[in-house]
Amino acid sequence: MKHVKHYVAGKDWEQPGGAARRGDLYDPATGEVTGHVDFASSADVGTVVTAAAAAFPAWRDASLAKRTAVMFALRQLVHERRDELAAAITAEHGKVLSDAAGEVQRGLEVIEYACGIPTALKGGFSENVSTGVDSYSIRQPLGVAAVISPFNFPAMVPLWFVPIAIAAGNTVVLKPSEKDPTASTLLAAWFSEAGLPDGVLNVVHGDKEAVDALLDHPDVKSVSFVGSTPIARYVYERGTANGKRVQALGGAKNHMVVLPDADLDLAADAAVSAGFGSAGERCMAISVVVAVEPVADELITRITERMARIRTGDGRRGCDMGPLVTREHRDKVAGYLAAGVREGAKLVVDGRTVEPDGDQAGFWLGPTLFDDVRPEMTVYTDEIFGPVLSIVRVRTYEEAVDLVNAGRYGNGTAIFTNDGGAARRYQHEVEVGMIGVNVPIPVPMAYYSFGGWKASLFGDTHAHGAEGVHFFTRGKVVTSRWLDPSHGGVNLGFPTQN
Numbered sequence: 001m002k003h004v005k006h007y008v009a010g011k012d013w014e015q016p017g018g019a020a021r022r023g024d025l026y027d028p029a030t031g032e033v034t035g036h037v038d039f040a041s042s043a044d045v046g047t048v049v050t051a052a053a054a055a056f057p058a059w060r061d062a063s064l065a066k067r068t069a070v071m072f073a074l075r076q077l078v079h080e081r082r083d084e085l086a087a088a089i090t091a092e093h094g095k096v097l098s099d100a101a102g103e104v105q106r107g108l109e110v111i112e113y114a115c116g117i118p119t120a121l122k123g124g125f126s127e128n129v130s131t132g133v134d135s136y137s138i139r140q141p142l143g144v145a146a147v148i149s150p151f152n153f154p155a156m157v158p159l160w161f162v163p164i165a166i167a168a169g170n171t172v173v174l175k176p177s178e179k180d181p182t183a184s185t186l187l188a189a190w191f192s193e194a195g196l197p198d199g200v201l202n203v204v205h206g207d208k209e210a211v212d213a214l215l216d217h218p219d220v221k222s223v224s225f226v227g228s229t230p231i232a233r234y235v236y237e238r239g240t241a242n243g244k245r246v247q248a249l250g251g252a253k254n255h256m257v258v259l260p261d262a263d264l265d266l267a268a269d270a271a272v273s274a275g276f277g278s279a280g281e282r283c284m285a286i287s288v289v290v291a292v293e294p295v296a297d298e299l300i301t302r303i304t305e306r307m308a309r310i311r312t313g314d315g316r317r318g319c320d321m322g323p324l325v326t327r328e329h330r331d332k333v334a335g336y337l338a339a340g341v342r343e344g345a346k347l348v349v350d351g352r353t354v355e356p357d358g359d360q361a362g363f364w365l366g367p368t369l370f371d372d373v374r375p376e377m378t379v380y381t382d383e384i385f386g387p388v389l390s391i392v393r394v395r396t397y398e399e400a401v402d403l404v405n406a407g408r409y410g411n412g413t414a415i416f417t418n419d420g421g422a423a424r425r426y427q428h429e430v431e432v433g434m435i436g437v438n439v440p441i442p443v444p445m446a447y448y449s450f451g452g453w454k455a456s457l458f459g460d461t462h463a464h465g466a467e468g469v470h471f472f473t474r475g476k477v478v479t480s481r482w483l484d485p486s487h488g489g490v491n492l493g494f495p496t497q498n
């Protein structure tokens with residue numbers, strides 16, 4: 001049985017006498033308990049934040065060369081050990097190994113971006129803003145940054161924030177999901193191996209008690225949160241009420257609009273890949289296909305053909321789709337299938353009848369397709385976060401865009417069409433943060449920034465890229481003059497140029 005401990009000041013840490021509370025860890029493909037993770041009390045979080053705060057002054061003063069040397073070394077370690085990290089993800093999350101390797105790759109890209117932090121941190125300089133007076137801007141780290149991450153990307157989401165926060169000179173307390181914490185502790189140990197001084201990156205495990213302690217601790221200067229919308233809103237409100245800088249990314253319900261001129265084979269491939277990849281447990285999953293008539297019948301035929309070929313099973317056996325993360329979550333998602341039928345949607349493919357390639361006790365649910373979904377149904381309004389794809393039929397482009405814009409979330413969306421003008425109009429009119437044109441999962445590269453609109457993000461700063469660097473630093477402007485005797489004399493007027 002595994003025992004996942006907190007990672008503090010460069011080593012595993014547990015309270016003398018052991019943790020008062022722990023959580024079970026499961027293998028979702030077998031349903032077995034494989035270990036447990038310590039849960040931090042408020043006092044434990046205090047210990048961890050103190051370690052991070054103590055490490056801050058020296059790390060803030062570390063040269064850019066020293067900080068980037070750590071990032072380059074870490075990049076190499078993660079690159080070499082990507083299979084080990086992917087296996088740890090699959091063992092606790094359940095996603096198939098190739099998908100886990102994909103998330104490691106996307107996380108690596110942020111480490112690579114952080115290798116270039118000296119360029120990203122360059123300020124501006126203006127000579128002679130007044131005679132003999134120069135002005136320049138610099139950006140400095142905040143102090144202790146808290147990162148709180150969800151279960152669905154146990155490596156990639158922590159890596160959206162941690163490398164940039166650290167490269168910018170902050171120290172970090174990471175609170176990963178208690179469902180799959182091993183990836184974070186592995187990464188923290190690898191950061192140490194890459195030369196990161198003790199205390200610069202710490203990992204604390206737990207649930208609401210640990211999160212609340214981070215939100216209230218006066219030494220925590222910023223909070224980067226990713227998770228469901230109700231918790232994101234709560235974290236944003238409590239963190240900002242305590243004077244912290246907060247970026248809180250929430251849930252999603254992503255629409256893929258298919259126009260009549262689209263290539264329907266490509267659209268069907270995309271809908272199935274983006275709907276059922278990672279069993280739909282992605283914030284950028286496509287959960288609604290908006291079929292602009294007359295394409296719906298033909299599109300559904302092609303989607304169901306593809307769904308029939310998906311192999312659901314243990315992620316270590318070369319299957320296409322793994323189990324859901326917990327038994328409770330699987331049951332909740334299955335509950336939506338019953339609700340959809342009750343509310344009048346047409347169940348075209350029922351995932352409850354799946355025969356998995358894996359242990360019967362795993363948390364299985366096969367790919368599911370609903371047709372004739374209406375906007376008032378719960379399968380449409382709620383973020384289901386499972387392998388459930390809904391088809392909404394509309395008559396026109398205008399109806400499609402109005403539907404997407406009426407939704408409460410605004411994370412990602414895609415349009416499938418061969419009409420460049422229609423695509424351009426869509427990306428202009430749609431109220432969503434990340435848009436794909438014939439690309440179903442438009443996750444921005446590390447050097448752009450990731451984030452949604454509306455209930456998909458609280459705060460105004462997206463993750464990584466220039467916005468990430470901005471979030472983890474604060475600006476200073478220096479106005480400087482090197483005096484010579486000719487500059488003497490008192491002047492009570494407001495400073496102006498001359």
Ligand code: NAD
Pocket residue numbers: 148149150151152153157175176177178206207208211212226227228229231232249250251252282283383385411451452456
């Ligand atoms: P979650 O909101 O349940 O948990 C996220 C984090 O918050 C975890 O670390 C958890 O321990 C903590 N938490 C849970 N309940 C809490 C409470 N009451 N008070 C304080 N902290 C609490 O989310 P999840 O189920 O782990 O992840 C899935 C959700 O994350 C989905 O809604 C998905 O859309 C969203 N997500 C969004 C993005 C994005 O970029 N917008 C990316 C990935 C996941």
